[in-house]
Amino acid sequence: MSDFLTALALVAVIEGLVLALAPLRYQDLLQTLSEMPLTRKRTIGLIIVAFGVVMLWAVRAFVA
Template sequence: MTDFLTALALVLVIEGLFLAILPHRLRQIVAMLEQIPPDHLRLGGLVAAGLGVFCVWLLRG
């Protein structure tokens, strides 16, 4: 459980840094995301999640 909470905290740190350093670019990215069909976003999310699981599997062995 500690590993999960640590990972969640790191996600918040990374997102916070993006918001602090590049707020205008982040708004542009969100505007671009509104133009992408939901099915493509869903597929991209599933691919990213799968890649993340694979990376954790490689690192944790």
């Protein structure tokens, strides 16, 4: 459970840094996402999830 909460905290830190350091770029990204077709958003989301799973597996298998 602490790993999950740590992951959520890191997501919050990264999101906050993006908003604090590059708010206009973030706004442009949101505009681009709002114009993107739903199927492309889902595909990008699934690719990001798969990348995260592979990264998590690699960290658990080779670092720990």
